[in-house]
Amino acid sequence: xTTRAPSExxxxxxxxxxxxxxxxxxxxxxxxxxSMTAAEAEAYLLRHAGDLLDTVRATPFSPEPAKAIGTxxxxxxxxxxxxxxxxxxxxGSGFADDVASELAGELRxxxxxxxxxxxxxxxxxxxxxxxxxxxxxxxxxxxxxxxTAVRTAEERRHMTEAxxxxxxxxAAVGIGLVDPxxxxxxxxxxxARMLDLPITGMLGRTVAELVQxxxxxxxxxxxxxxxxxxxxxxxxxxxxxxxxxxxxxLDLSMSMVRDQDGKPxxxxxxxxxxxxxxxxxxxxxxxxxxxxxxxLPNRTLFFERLTELLVDGGPVGLCYLDLDxxxxxxxxxxxxxxxxxxxxxxxxxxETVAGAGRLVARLGGDExxxxxxxxxESAPPEPAEAVLSALARPFDIGGKxxxxxxxxxxxxxxxxxxDPQQLMRAADITLYRAKAEGKGRWERHDPQRSARQVTLHIxxxxxxxxxxxxxxxxxxxxxxxxxxxxxxxxxxxxxxxHPELGLLLPDKFIPVAEETGMIAALGRWVLADSCxxxxxxxxxxxxxxxxxxxxIAVSQLHEPTLADxxxxxxxxxxxxxxxxxxxxxxxxxxxxxxxPLDALRVLADGGVQVAIDDFGTGYSNLAHLTRLPAHQxxxxxxxxxxxxxxxxxxxxxxRIISAIISLAHELGLxxxxxxxxxxxxxxxxxxxxxDTGQGWLFGRPCPADEIARMLTAG
Amino acid sequence: xxxxxxxxxxxxxxxxxPARMYxxxxxxxxxxxxxxxxxxQAVAMVPDLPLVALSNxxxxxxxxxxxxxxxxRQFIDIGSGIPTVGSxxxxxxxxxxxxxxxxxxxxxxxxxxxxxxxxxxPHTTVIEGDLRAADRILADNRLRALIDLDQPVGVLLVAVLxxxxxxxxxxxxxxxxRDAIAPxxxxxxxxxxxxxxxxxxxxxxxxxxxxxxxxxxxRSRPEITAFFxxxxxxxxxxxxxxxxxxxxxxxxxxxxGRSLGLAGVGRRD
Ligand SMILES: C[S@@+](CC[C@H](N)C(=O)[O-])C[C@H]1O[C@@H](n2cnc3c(N)ncnc32)[C@H](O)[C@@H]1O
Numbered sequence: 001x002t003t004r005a006p007s008e009x010x011x012x013x014x015x016x017x018x019x020x021x022x023x024x025x026x027x028x029x030x031x032x033x034x035s036m037t038a039a040e041a042e043a044y045l046l047r048h049a050g051d052l053l054d055t056v057r058a059t060p061f062s063p064e065p066a067k068a069i070g071t072x073x074x075x076x077x078x079x080x081x082x083x084x085x086x087x088x089x090x091x092g093s094g095f096a097d098d099v100a101s102e103l104a105g106e107l108r109x110x111x112x113x114x115x116x117x118x119x120x121x122x123x124x125x126x127x128x129x130x131x132x133x134x135x136x137x138x139x140x141x142x143x144x145x146x147x148t149a150v151r152t153a154e155e156r157r158h159m160t161e162a163x164x165x166x167x168x169x170x171a172a173v174g175i176g177l178v179d180p181x182x183x184x185x186x187x188x189x190x191x192a193r194m195l196d197l198p199i200t201g202m203l204g205r206t207v208a209e210l211v212q213x214x215x216x217x218x219x220x221x222x223x224x225x226x227x228x229x230x231x232x233x234x235x236x237x238x239x240x241x242x243x244x245x246x247x248x249x250l251d252l253s254m255s256m257v258r259d260q261d262g263k264p265x266x267x268x269x270x271x272x273x274x275x276x277x278x279x280x281x282x283x284x285x286x287x288x289x290x291x292x293x294x295x296l297p298n299r300t301l302f303f304e305r306l307t308e309l310l311v312d313g314g315p316v317g318l319c320y321l322d323l324d325x326x327x328x329x330x331x332x333x334x335x336x337x338x339x340x341x342x343x344x345x346x347x348x349x350x351e352t353v354a355g356a357g358r359l360v361a362r363l364g365g366d367e368x369x370x371x372x373x374x375x376x377e378s379a380p381p382e383p384a385e386a387v388l389s390a391l392a393r394p395f396d397i398g399g400k401x402x403x404x405x406x407x408x409x410x411x412x413x414x415x416x417x418x419d420p421q422q423l424m425r426a427a428d429i430t431l432y433r434a435k436a437e438g439k440g441r442w443e444r445h446d447p448q449r450s451a452r453q454v455t456l457h458i459x460x461x462x463x464x465x466x467x468x469x470x471x472x473x474x475x476x477x478x479x480x481x482x483x484x485x486x487x488x489x490x491x492x493x494x495x496x497x498h499p500e501l502g503l504l505l506p507d508k509f510i511p512v513a514e515e516t517g518m519i520a521a522l523g524r525w526v527l528a529d530s531c532x533x534x535x536x537x538x539x540x541x542x543x544x545x546x547x548x549x550x551x552i553a554v555s556q557l558h559e560p561t562l563a564d565x566x567x568x569x570x571x572x573x574x575x576x577x578x579x580x581x582x583x584x585x586x587x588x589x590x591x592x593x594x595x596p597l598d599a600l601r602v603l604a605d606g607g608v609q610v611a612i613d614d615f616g617t618g619y620s621n622l623a624h625l626t627r628l629p630a631h632q633x634x635x636x637x638x639x640x641x642x643x644x645x646x647x648x649x650x651x652x653x654x655r656i657i658s659a660i661i662s663l664a665h666e667l668g669l670x671x672x673x674x675x676x677x678x679x680x681x682x683x684x685x686x687x688x689x690x691d692t693g694q695g696w697l698f699g700r701p702c703p704a705d706e707i708a709r710m711l712t713a714g
Numbered sequence: 715x716x717x718x719x720x721x722x723x724x725x726x727x728x729x730x731x732p733a734r735m736y737x738x739x740x741x742x743x744x745x746x747x748x749x750x751x752x753x754x755q756a757v758a759m760v761p762d763l764p765l766v767a768l769s770n771x772x773x774x775x776x777x778x779x780x781x782x783x784x785x786x787r788q789f790i791d792i793g794s795g796i797p798t799v800g801s802x803x804x805x806x807x808x809x810x811x812x813x814x815x816x817x818x819x820x821x822x823x824x825x826x827x828x829x830x831x832x833x834x835x836p837h838t839t840v841i842e843g844d845l846r847a848a849d850r851i852l853a854d855n856r857l858r859a860l861i862d863l864d865q866p867v868g869v870l871l872v873a874v875l876x877x878x879x880x881x882x883x884x885x886x887x888x889x890x891x892r893d894a895i896a897p898x899x900x901x902x903x904x905x906x907x908x909x910x911x912x913x914x915x916x917x918x919x920x921x922x923x924x925x926x927x928x929x930x931x932x933r934s935r936p937e938i939t940a941f942f943x944x945x946x947x948x949x950x951x952x953x954x955x956x957x958x959x960x961x962x963x964x965x966x967x968x969x970x971g972r973s974l975g976l977a978g979v980g981r982r983d
Contacts, residue, residue, distance in 0.1 A: 030967055033740040033768055035775055035800025038964035077799045080741050138743035145827035146727055153725045153822055260927075 013046060017053055020090070020098040021046035027086040032078045041076075048072055052091075053099055056115050057106055063118035070126025074134055084127050088120045174250070174271035180264040182206045182227045194250060194273055196242040212240060223254065226267055232256050237274065249275045291362045293339055294346035302361035302369060303420060309373045310418050317412040319370040319384050320427035321349075324405045324439040326366035340397045341404065342366065352390040353383045369427070384408045384442035405440035407431055415445045429457050455501065459512045462498065467521060471497050474529050475701035478710065479549065479672060479694050482686045487710060489547035489581065491694065492530040493701045494522070506551070514555045523556045528569050531580060533704045535573040541711045549581040549611060554588040557596035563603050570608075577607030581632070585613050586621070589628060597628075604629035611672065615639070615660075622660065625667055633664045637675020637695065645680035658688050665689070725822050730926045732877055733795040733824035739767040744796045744827055752925045759921060760914045766974045769955040769967040770904055771800060773977045774872050776959050777902040778802050780979065781868040782809035786900060788860065788867045792818040792845050792891075793874025796827050802870065803838045814860040818843040818851055845874060848887045852894050866898035873975070875941065876906040876931050888941045897982055900948075903941055904955060904977040908932035911974055918974075938976050945980030952978035 013021075025042035034041060048069045055065045073083060096112055107115070168175055174191030178184055184202045192199045195210070202210060211220050222234040235253035242248060254269040289301035297305070309316045323345065330338035342362075349360045349368060359371040370383055387408065395402040409430030416426035426445050434443040466472060476490035496504040513519040527550055534548040556562060570577055582603065589596050604610055611632040612625065616639030625633070635657070642653050664671050673685045676695030685693060699710065730752035734745035738753040741764070745753075757763045778789070787810055791802045794817040806813035817832075817840045819825050828840040839860055843851040851857065861867055869891055878884040892901060908915035915932040922930040939952045950957065954973035956966040968974075 026964075029964065030765060030768065033742070033771055033799055035771075035804065037961045039962065077741075135743045141830050142744045142746075142827065145830050146725070146823050148830075149822040149826040150725045152826070 014050065014053070014099075014102055016099040016102045017049045018046060020052075020095055021049040023094050023098065024049065024087065024090050027090045028078055028083055031082040031086060032080045034077045036076065044072075044076060052095070052119065053102065055119060056099075056112070057103060061115055061118075063115070063122040066119040066122035067126030067129070070123040070128070071130040073123075073127055074130035079131055079134070084124060087123060087127075091116060091120050091123065174269075174273075176202075176269045176271070178207055178227075178254075178267040178269065180227060180256075180266065182208060182223075184210070185266060191269075191271060194248060194271055195240060219252065226254055226256050227264075229256070229264055237278075247275070248273055249278045294343050294362050296346050296350070296368075297359060297361040299361065299363050302359065302363065302371060305359055306371060306420050306423070309371070310413070310420055310423075313418075314373055315413050316418075316423075317372040317382075317410070318416075318423060318427045319372075319387065319442070320409040320411070320424075320431045321368045321370070321387065321406050322408075322431055322435070323366040324407055324435070326404070329402070329404075337397055341395060341402060344395045344397065345391065345404065348390050348393075348395075349387060352386050358383070382410065384410050388440070388442060407434040407439050408442035409434055409445065410442055411445035415447055432457055456512060458501070459498075459504075459509050460516050463509070463513060463516060463518045463522075466496060466498070467518070467525060471499070472522070472525065473497065474526060474533070474704075476533070476548070476704055476707050477694060477701040478699040478707065479692050480698040482673075482682060482690055482693050487544070487546060487698075487707075488692060489549055490707055491549040491583070491701075492526060492533075492551070494526045494551075510553055514553055517555075519553050519555050520559055523553060523559075524565055526550060527566065528572075531569045531573045531575050534579050535575050536704070537708065537711065538575070538579065540708060544711055545579060546707075546711070547579045547581050547609065549583050549609075551613070552582045552584045552588070554585070557584065557588055557599060560595070560599075563599045563606075566603060566608060567606060578609060581609035581611050583611045583613040583634065586615065586624060586628075601629050604631075622663060625664070625669070630669060632670040632672055632692075633660075634672045634674055634694075635660070635690075637673075640673055640675060640681065640685070643681045643684045645678045649684075661688050661690055726927070727823065731821050731823065732926065732928050733819065733821045735926070736767060736873070737796050737798065739764050740771065740798075742796070742798050744798065752921075755925070756918060756921055759917045760974075762968065763918075763974075765967045766955070769973065770873050770975055770977075772965065772967060773904050773955050773958055773975075774802070774870070774902075775800055775805055776961070777870070777872070777977070777979055778805040778868070779809065780959060781900050781902070782806050782813065784900070786866055786868040787812065788814045788816075788862065788865065789870060790816050790818065790851075790857065790861060790867060791870040791872070792843070792848075792851065793871065793877070794819050794824075794828065794840075795821075795873075796824050797831055803832070803835070807837065812837065814838070816841060816857045816860055818845075818857075820844050845871070845884075845887050846878065846882050848890045849894075852891070863894060864896050866900070867895050869895060869899065869901045871901065871903045871941075873904050873906070875903060876933065877928050879929060879931055885941065885943075889944070892944050892982060895982055899982045900979055901942070901945060901982070902977070902979045903938070904975050905938045905941075906930060906932050906974055907935065907938060907976045909935050909976070910954070910972055914974065932974075935976060939978075942978060942980040944982075946983055948979045948981055952976055 021042055024045045025038060028041065028045070029038065036044065051065065052069060055061075055063065058065075070084075073079070073087065078087075095116060096109070103112070168186075168188045171188055171190055174188065174194045176184060176187040176191050183204055183206050187195075187199055187202050189199065192202065195202075197210065207223055208220065219236050219238045222231065222236060225231045226234060233253070233255045235251070237249060238252050239247055239249050251272045251274045252269060254267055256267050257265050259265050289298055289304070290296065291298045306316065306318075326338065326341075329341060345366075346360070346362060346368070349370070353360055353370050353372075357373045361369050361371065363369055370387070372383065388406065391404055391406050395404065409427045409432070411423060411427045411430055413423070416423045426447075430443050430445045433449070434441050437443065473495055475493050475495055477493060478487045479489040479491060480486065481488050494506055496509055498504050510519065513522050530548045530550050534546065537544075537546045552562075559565075566580070566582075569575075570580060582600075584600075589600060600610060609631045610629055611634050612628065612630050613634050614636045615633050616636045640657070642649055643657070661671050670691045672692040672694055673690050674694050676682055676685065676693040676697045678697060682693055682697055727746060728748065730749045734749035735753045735756075737743075738745040738750045739757070760766075781789070782805070787806075789802055789806055794802065797803070797817060802817070803813065803815035806815060815838045817825075817828050817838065819828065819840075819842065822842055825840050825842045832838050832840060837860070839856050841851065841854055841856055843854065845851070852863065871888070871891075875884045875888070878887070888901070888903075895901075906915070906918075919930050919932055922928065935952065939947075942952065950959065953976065954968070954970065955975040955977050956968050956970065956973060958977045958979075960966055
């Protein structure tokens with residue numbers, strides 16, 4: 001059908017015909033759905049109005065052509081009853097007047113009326129036939145379209161269903177459909193396999209019937225909520241025991257599917273067999289929390305449990321245990337034996353303290369911990385004593401008998417607090433004390449005693465990292481000639497900038513460093529750093545040779561590599577050995593061993609200067625000086641106090657100082673006075689012929705830059 | 715769980731469908747008894763309802779002619795219904811014979827009818843699609859075969875947005891269409907409104923809710939204007955159906971000030 005509107009105006013419209021067309025178009029307005037503007041409709045009708053006139057005046061007269069006008073109306077969709085009625089009305093009443101002048105007496109009025117009546121009939125006939133044809137065609141098209149739509153929808157549903165069937169049958173996950181009454185509509189083979197039930201045995205039965213008596217009651221409860229409509233979805237893990245006794249773990253999720261009005265239609269359940277995944281997860285969990293060697297819980301699990309117990313708030317006790325001398329066993333008998341011993345110890349610990357509320361864990365190496373928890377008021381019985389006596393019985397490893405002892409630090413929440421880290425630290429300190437007090441014993445945490453020990457302990461633990469983290473630095477104190485007041489050298493003094501304890505002086509940490517063996521590394525570092533500095537000054541101030549004086553601890557002297565280390569550093573810095581002085585105390589070289597003295601001789605022969613530090617305090621023996629390859633003697637500040645301003649000088653003391661200085665000179669030693677604080681003291685020392693002064697009067701320990709500034713100033 | 719917006723619709727011939735009721739109101743025969751009965755009931759409540767339908771079709775005609783005159787050669791007509799008399803492609807092709815039109819409707823019967831009516835005109839195609847999933851419509855291969863989204867396009871949402879509830883997020887659908895079309899494109903909207911005749915609107919809304927699976931949402935002028943966010947509304951703005959660029963006074967179907975519909979055209983700059 002074409003409804004394209006003819007928009008062209010007919011060229012030579014007859015005025016009466018145009019009048020009629022306008023009247024006709026008006027009459028048809030709003031009667032039908034046409035796709036034309038009013039003007040376009042009028043133009044379309046104008047053509048047919050011309051045909052009408054021709055039909056009416058034709059000789060011989062025949063109304064037949066007017067049928068086409070009815071058809072034409074329907075063609076552009078002037079198809080309503082109102083359209084026909086109004087067309088007939090304007091034909092009957094307006095047409096004759098409009099075209100009166102055109103007909104100009106061609107027809108008598110009665111004849112015209114008769115012809116018009118016939119024309120109206122023909123228009124109506126044409127209209128009706130066309131409308132009928134069109135309506136039937138549309139209805140038929142309609143039916144066919146509906147049918148096609150239904151067929152398409154069905155095909156689509158078929159396809160969807162076939163796809164769904166395939167998914168359903170082949171899925172690796174179990175799928176089940178349940179009606180709103182809880183009866184099984186369908187399950188796929190995978191689901192049947194998972195539940196170990198035949199498909200036919202499930203269809204039509206309620207889920208409640210299929211649930212095992214010992215099954216997971218929460219799952220059924222959630223399912224009932226789903227069925228009753230109070231929840232739309234749930235997901236849960238549920239366990240089912242198969243006929244062969246095997247347990248399967250299923251990850252089950254179920255959803256209620258509702259229709260458009262929200263009415264439950266069916267529930268769909270999807271199950272995944274997670275038995276293996278869960279077993280693997282459990283194994284991984286176990287492995288991550290147990291010690292592979294002894295099978296005991298490890299540090300991770302121990303801390304998890306400890307934290308849990310502390311959160312619960314009950315009293316918690318810890319026995320922190322370390323085998324005495326285990327390193328020796330490892331070193332002398334090998335790791336295999338050591339490991340066997342650890343396993344045996346672990347077993348014995350477990351046997352001894354086994355029981356509810358106790359956990360034995362291996363923290364690493366030969367460290368174990370026993371965690372005890374006891375609800376209620378009574379203090380947990382102390383397992384430490386039992387452990388010590390259990391370990392006292394000899395162990396039989398590969399046919400050999402071993403005895404081991406252990407030290408134990410005991411702490412509980414009452415004295416050690418409820419923070420896991422804090423508690424462990426307290427246990428650690430207490431264990432340290434048990435070791436220090438003779439090993440093979442247990443000590444109970446004592447907050448007061450610990451406080452004192454804490455710092456030492458902290459220092460001991462922190463030292464190794466401190467070196468790596470650059471927490472140490474060196475300051476330099478001028479050594480000044482009393483004769484001309486010029487700087488001759490500097491003493492290197494190491495400091496520790498501790499992140500929590502602040503600035504620490506060597507007397508605080510050197511003993512700890514010696515005890516822990518860290519002194520070797522620390523000493524090497526100070527030596528290297530000082531020599532590097534000395535080199536700087538030498539390069540920057542070639543006319544003012546400045547030596548650097550580095551302290552050497554007793555245990556450093558015992559290091560067999562000391563001399564080599566020193567020469568290596570000198571070489572690395574291209575520093576003349578005379579610009580390095582090593583300071584050591586008299587007692588350091590007075591032991592039985594000859595090693596230290598030999599090392600000192602090698603160094604002195606190599607040109608390195610040696611100074612005897614702290615002379616005049618405690619036991620000082622001038623006679624010994626003759627045996628030492630020394631170049632300078634440092635008189636302790638304390639020893640020189642009496643020379644300070646305001647002090648009345650005891651003539652005897654004065655004479656002793658004088659004698660020591662002249663004796664030193666006689667032995668070829670220079671003399672350095674420490675702790676010089678005022679000019680009077682300096683004058684007196686000068687009068688006594690002392691060579692060099694050191695002390696606040698000449699400058700406090702300061703950064704290397706400061707020394708450079710002093711050198712610049714001259 | 716409700717049917718997702720993208721799932722194929724069911725064929726339901728037992729309840730009245732908006733497409734066929736609308737055809738019945740226009741005097742067509744592409745409808746069933748249920749549709750005619752529902753239409754008759756609505757007309758009994760609001761006797762000039764057929765005129766509203768005529769008025770809406772007249773807006774469609776004027777809008778398409780306007781866009782075609784502005785040079786638009788490709789159209790996407792969403793919620794196109796049954797393209798009988800004065801359909802978009804006829805109007806557009808009368809101006810430029812190579813104009814391309816994609817008809818989209820959610821009603822599978824209307825789609826099937828449209829295909830039968832259009833035959834195999836290579837410049838038109840019919841897609842079953844849902845305005846609520848506008849992105850899917852735009853992504854459809856059949857649409858892409860005819861429409862170049864890099865070129866200006868005329869998008870028609872004529873008498874369809876009022877079939878979407880607020881929960882369907884009609885604003886979101888319009889926005890995603892707006893964002894997808896090239897600058898120079900147009901969006902034409904007509905929409906039933908409660909503004910001028912609140913009582914009639916309420917009656918018709920209730921009737922739709924009871925009679926059909928598709929409710930009718932009569933929206934206010936500000937709500938309808940909001941659909942043009944991000945577009946430049948062309949003259950004369952969002953106005954009553956008959957007031958949108960009428961050709962002559964003779965072309966008005968509804969009385970001024972009493973229209974049940976508002977219409978407007980926006981341009982993407
Ligand atoms: C009243 S008719 C309008 C037809 C045509 N646009 C006109 O104005 O003459 C509304 C049409 O929108 C369709 N429709 C309703 N909801 C729709 C949706 N979500 N997506 C696409 N079409 C929809 C109906 O099927 C119906 O054919």
